[in-house]
Amino acid sequence: MSDLSPLQKTLLDWFEKNRRDLPWRKRYDPYEVWISEVILQQTQMDRGVAYIERFLERFPTMEALAEADEEEVLKLWEGLGYYARARNLRKAAQHMVAEHGGTFPENAEAARALPGVGRYTAGAVLSQAYNQEEPIVDANVERVLSRLFDVDSPIKSSQAQSFLWETARSLIPKGLARDFNQAIMEFGNLVCGKKPSCMFCPLTEECEAYYLGIVDHRPVPAERKPTxxxxxxxxxxxxxxxxxxxxxxxxxxxxxxxxxxxxxxxxxxxxxxxxxxxxxxxxxxxxxxxxxxxxxxxxxxxxxxxxxxxxxxxxxxxxxxxxxxxxxxxxxxxxxxxxxxxxxxxxxxxxxxxxxxxxxxxxxxx
Ligand code: SF4
Missing domain, CATH: 3.90.79.10 (Nucleoside Triphosphate Pyrophosphohydrolase)
Known part of the structure; x- marks a missing residue:
């Protein structure tokens, strides 16, 4: 780990000591990582874990999901909302069984061609399941990076997003994508949350928003659409x-x-x-x-x-x-x-x- 920057080393050390025992972390099986990531895009971790366990128990393999009745998939999804995602899971599983031997493709372009798989899901599966140096930017990563690097444009603006994706990619240490991506997401979830625990944070010396005393103003909220x-x-x-x-x-x-x-x-x-x-x-x-x-x-x-x-x-x-x-x-x-x-x-x-x-x-x- 000698070539790591202080930021990378601190996050990886922190993750080593604080990583939670979550369903997809037992084996980092590509199918399980994929299902878990899509479910967690819908809901909070605590609630999401119960859904993930139920889903993987009923459909333990790509083949089982590909052969599933759509009604049953929707029933397992009930309460999560955005039902198009559940339908896309089944369609993507059918495509992977037909075209990729029943496994999630290791190639980013092929992954992104799957129904319902965008930049985020592809990065999440490729980095965690295959340890590929692909970035992930979710709400946790947005919070951490916008505070560490004092991103002053609205968080969903194209300017902020391209900075965040580029930065997330540049930060991944060679050969350590799986742990580093999880470290930054977990850190955003447990330390640098909506109410950040700066008092107990090991990154205060690296954090521009903390140095400037503007943590409460980062990230800059996205403009709200009227209800x-x-x-x-x-x-x-x-x-x-x-x-x-x-x-x-x-x-x-x-x-x-x-x-x-x-x-x-x-x-x-x-x-x-x-x-x-x-x-x-x-x-x-x-x-x-x-x-x-x-x-x-x-x-x-x-x-x-x-x-x-x-x-x-x-x-x-x-x-x-x-x-x-x-x-x-x-x-x-x-x-x-x-x-x-x-x-x-x-x-x-x-x-x-x-x-x-x-x-x-x-x-x-x-
Ligand atoms: S100092 Fe506070 S805002 Fe900065 S990374 Fe740590 S927890 Fe987040």
């Missing part, structure tokens, strides 16, 4: 103890996920009127709200969604479990409340199911 409020109404239609759900089309928002039918509340409409109209437009069914179940607020990309959910009943003459005329879905099924668990729903609808399962008003249904 857009959206009001939607959905209906839990119950008939003879069963509930109707439908599968969303392959294009548009939440492709392939299941939902309680409904849609946007239009200008001048109440949520109750909107849900009745939506059932008529989407399914050609006449329904009426029996009661309001809940109002659920949640965020989706830049949208701030207010979802009003109703318990619905048929108003017309419907015998048995009627077949819907699907105008905005690819499938529709009648299921018991317990069976809802088998299907993948967007976050707001899953929240609604959880609320109903705890609400005594619906003990007769649950």
């Amino acid at each position: 857009v409020p959206v009001e939607v109404a959905s209906g839990v239609l119950v008939h003879d103890g069963y509930i109707f759900i439908q599968k969303r089309p392959e294009d548009g928002v939440w492709p392939g996920l299941w939902e309680f039918p409904g849609g946007n509340v239009e200008k001048g409409e109440t949520p109750a009127e909107a849900v009745v109209r939506e059932f008529q437009e989407e399914l050609e069914w006449d329904v009426a709200p029996a009661e309001k179940i809940a109002v659920i607020r949640h965020g989706y990309t830049t949208f701030k969604v207010t979802l009003t959910a109703f318990l619905l009943r048929f108003t017309g003459e419907y015998v048995g479990w009627p077949e819907p005329v699907l105008h905005d879905a690819t499938e529709g099924v009648w299921v018991s409340f317990a069976e809802l668990d088998k299907y993948t729903f967007p976050a707001g609808h899953r929240k609604l199911i959880d609320m109903m399962s705890r609400d005594m008003r619906y003990a007769w249904l649950v």
